[in-house]
Amino acid sequence: MASTAIDPVVLTADLVRCPSVTPAEGGALTLLQGLLSDAGFECHRVDRNGTPNLFARWGARGADRSFGFNGHTDVVPVGDHAAWTHDPFGAEIDGGYLWGRGATDMKSGVAAFIAAAIDFVRTTPPDGAVILTITGDEEGPGRDGTLALLDWMKARGEAMSVCLVGEPTCPDRMGEMIKIGRRGSMSVTFTARGVQGHSAYPHRARNPLHALVRLMDRLASTPLDQGTEHFEPSTLAITTIDTGNTATNVIPARATARVNIRFNDAHDSRSLEQMLRQRAQEVTGQTGVEFDLDVQVSGESFLTPPGPFIDLVMRAVEAETGLRPVLSTSGGTSDARFVKDHCPVVEFGLVGRTMHEVDERVEVAQIHQLKAIYARILRDYFA
Structure with missing residues (x-):
């Protein structure tokens, strides 16, 4: 087993090259399943009605503490391909940015957490479990994505104690906002x-x-x-x-x-x-x-009341960015609306200014920073 740290930028680029426009899997979940399996995660494809989903767990089922992550690898259509400065599935790095559909929403978030989680369980195996629920249907109807994963988990006795959703949450600056609920x-x-x-x-x-x-x-x-x-x-x-x-x-x-x-x-x-x-x-x-x-x-609207879990995430964000994040409930819906019925859930991710746009892109430095934040959250949670 390789012991070198996982580069989240390389992984983001690999995911962007997968043309996973909803409902196509595009090879993205297959890529992640192979990577996680090699790192010792127990993986299961939880496809329902043709919708691709992936469950992965490191550690024992039924552990007293299990940290969960929820994200998606499906993306919206590219629109006018000719209007793009760079190939929307080329994952080119130019001017300090990684360009491509899904670079911001949210393949970089998935890549950053998986890179942090693999490094974490390899170097400091926690007393507990790390669970990932990755769907290919967040940008679509949503009926057979995260809901299918949660139904499957309930039937098998799998559970997350808390969950972090990696959607882009920051309007302009990295670290400025955490979502603790949604309208x-x-x-x-x-x-x-x-x-x-x-x-x-x-x-x-x-x-x-x-x-x-x-x-x-x-x-x-x-x-x-x-x-x-x-x-x-x-x-x-x-x-x-x-x-x-x-x-x-x-x-x-x-x-x-x-x-x-x-x-x-x-x-x-x-x-x-x-x-x-x-x-x-x-x-x-x-x-x-x-x-x-x-x-x-x-x-429905929901709120995760401020408490120890939110405080832990806030401290990690502030430690890595120097910004004290605002607790927000703004924006549209996300799959957190499903997770909140399973366990306490908060959202934190990148600056989302270009998501769904032509020339969607993400600052390369932010991907590394996000991995560092997620790594700190995992360390602090299991400390």
Whole structure:
């Protein structure tokens, strides 16, 4: 077994060269399974419904202390290939940056933790277990990714005591932010059902657009809350209003609108759905237009309360970067929304300014720095 330290930049580059656009595995998990197996990790592919996932554990199952890491190797599409300065799957290093799709989100985070974990168990084998849950479906629907791993773990008696998610968390400077929770997310489609008619005789029709616009205005102009201790105010955004009506002299029979709500811990999806249905019923009573609602929930809001685990991560980040990180719940959703039902979870990773963009890239120095932070977290946790 090789005893040299794992270079996280080399590993990041190897992963970026794997074209693992969701739901393709692209060779990324196969690469990691081989590397981890050689380092003494027990590895299992936990694929479900064609979605690739990898579980790896060093140490005994059922250990009193098990440090978990969650990440993903799937990436979003590259978009216009010709718009890229460098090959999106070339992993070229230029100007101090490693370029490529997934360089920031989040193959560098996966590489940094695996490099830190392998070095750690080789040099100072801990009294406990180190567990990795790596999915190929974070950028996709998510139904058969981290959820499949957690279901598989529960069935086999595998458990993480705590978990670190390696998503990019820093807006501008390395070390400035840790995510201790996430807002919930739900999308709602409103279908307004009226009566079609001639626009010259509106009294003979029942215009669904008038009712729908009235409802959308009320929803958009009424704040959901003023924020809570750890969360900013919840938001509601109208994302589309459609009728499919190409005629200028016809009142349509139906119209649809969609909204997306990002909500804090003052709500859950059920209470928000109840509020939306009540508002719709009020407009129905005023206009006679009926509404159907289709509600899709991506995740509930959650918070890992500040405590020993978060303090440990904060100390490690500050020791390696010189910055005292802010505890945040901002941004979109992540797979932490699934992990939080299994064990306490926090997120820390790189500066994420270029994720999902053309010319996605990561500072090479930050990858080394992230490995050092993760290594310190592991040492301190098992100390």
